[in-house]
Amino acid sequence: MSRQAIPPAQGPGAGTPGTAVVPRVPGAAPVPFGQFIVKAHGRCNLACRYCYLYAGPDRTWRTRPATASPAVLDRTADRIAEHAAAHGLDALSLVLHGGEPLLVGAERLGRFAALVRDRVGPGRAVHATVQTNATLLTEHRAAVLARYGVRVGISLDGGLPAHNALRTDHAGRPSWPAAARGARLLAARHPEAYAGILTVVDPRTDPVELYESLLALRPPALDLLLPHGNWTAPPPGLPGGDPGRHAPGAGRATPYGDWLCAVFDRWWRAGRREVRVRLFEECVALLLGLPGATESLGLDPVNAVVVETDGSIEQVDSLKSAYDTAAATGLDVFHHTFDDALRHPGIAARQAGAGALAATCRACPLLTVCGGGHYAHRYRAGHGFGHPSVYCADLDRLVRHVAAALDTALGGGAR
Amino acid sequence: MSGDVGEGAGTPDTPDAAEGTGVPAGAPVPAGDTGPLPDLLELDLATLRTLDHPVLAEVVAELRDRAEQPREMLWGFNNAF
Structure with missing residues (x-):
């Protein structure tokens, strides 16, 4: 294992606020895309109040x-196959996304996954997942997805109705009953197709x-x-x-960091990995x-790309939380x-590691772990993305907490 | 470049602890540790798996192949599994 090299910022005006920077490590070839996010449907049957796509500054979906x-x-299937062949990918990730992808129907999603597998050919594994709010997940649809080898990720903000109060439909009705039904069905009937749950943190909730x-x-x-926000549109409470x-x-107080540390402690001390x-785990x-393999931490290159419903190739869509057309x-x-x-x-910037970071981040002792946090959280209107994360102090809190726990588990000063 | 288009000159500082969010701002905390992290790179993964910490042992068991994995197989997109 070796620490990652930390190159200086590159490009004209590097480090100067508001100037255009094309960060690239000298001589570094781009990392091929390995993760292809395909927007199967561009609308959603829910209207979650904090949605970075439909309740944020971006209007391109309209x-x-x-x-x-x-x-x-x-x-899109052709282009994925072309890229996989050109770069000799042994495996790739296909993410069926939206909006709410189940609005196109499970059969159509499954057939597209099969099409991609067919086009990339034998010898290349296609790991297909669909990310859904689970409200449309029935036994039949779950069975279809499982049959096509598409795993199901669910977006839920907790396992109780009160945790999902912001996840409502367009009439303001709670999505929880249908979402919970879908999640429980998946766990009970198709656990092999259950990928996991994504939860947006709300520090007003009891973490444990x-x-x-x-x-x-x-x-x-x-x-x-962490909910998407930035220095111009800060997350709640920051x-x-x-x-x-x-x-x-x-x-500054660190409500998100404190919340995450409480969950970490409950998870870490459980006696087994529940x-x-x-x-x-990426922090560890x-x-x-x-x-690392997360956008939330680390300096590793982002190798994900998005195809929108009209065939547009876009950057990772969380950028849309910053400003209209950002992706x-x-x-x-x-x-x-x-x-x-x-x-x-824009893609290059997400692969530039420390080269895309503010001087403050590059001088930070947590650089190689925090990595400046999520790219979208560094934005400030009129000044681009060359800042620490709006969550900087919370990330510091979490990373130091996990490091201390890991150090203790490894014997601390006795090593 | 991922700069903004048609954006203004930036916004003035906003007050601490955005009001009306319901998120308790809490009292400002004392200046925290700004020193280096503990050096955790000394032990190899095989040794880590033998430590008596069940969660760490399981995590490390899954990480043992990561050092040799091609970068294009590390999939970090956050908004999905």
Whole structure:
């Protein structure tokens, strides 16, 4: 295991607020895409109040088709196969996403996964998942997805009705009853197809109660996601404005960090691993000097790309929480390859590691673990993404807490 | 580049602890530790698996192949499993 090299910032105006930077480690080839997020449906049957896609600044969904046409899906499958062959990928991840992808029907999702497998050919594994709010997940649909080898990830903000009060439909009705039914059905009838639950953190909730309520839904894995926000539109309970005033050590409260540490402690001290928690396990991996596999932490290159319902090739869609059209590349699957997308400066920035970070982050002792946190959380209007995370102090709290726990487990000062 | 388009000159500082969110701001905390993390790179994964910590042992068991895994097989997209 070796620590990751930390290159200087690159490009004209590197480190100067508000200037365009094309960060690239000298001589570093782009990492091929390995994860392809296909927007099967561009609308959602829910209207979650904090949704980064439909309740945020981005408006691109309004002029896009609601569903991806057969022509878009066919061309997308071709482009995925082309990229896999060009780069010799042994395996790739296909994520069926939205909106709510089950609005196109489970059979159509399954057939698309089969099409991609057919196009990439034997010898290349396609790990297909669908990310759903579970409200439309019936026994029949779950069976269809399982039959096509599509695993199901569920978005839920906890295992109790009160945890999901913000997850309502367009009429303001709670989604919880239908979502809980879908989650329980999946656990009971198709556990082999159950990928896990994604939960957006709300520090107003009791962390241990929430974690244990998620365990009751029997997921094999969880991830705990910080709500998307930035210095211009800060997350609930956090200050925005000038990043320089809110670095670790500046004395700001860390409600999200505290919440996550409470869940970590409950998980870490359980006596057995009750469930995989992606955020915590990636933190451990990074602390041990291994590469990470999360956008939330670490300096590792992001190798995910999005295809929208109209065939547009886009950057990871969480960027849309920053400003309208933030994820756009100007490319599409009919006219461009995924290699063209790898050359886009926005994609390059997500693969530049420390080269894309503020000087503050690059000087931080937590650099190789925190990695500046999620890219979208570094945004400040008029000043781009070259800042520490709006969650900087919370990430500091969490990483130090996990490091201390790991150090104790390893014998601490006795080593 | 991932810069903003058509954006203004930025916003003035906002007050600490956004009001009306219901998230308890809490009192400002004393300046925290800003020093280096403990050095956790000394032990190899095989040794880590033998430690008497069941959660760590399970996590490490799944990480043992990661060092040799191609980067394109580390899938980090957050908004899905």
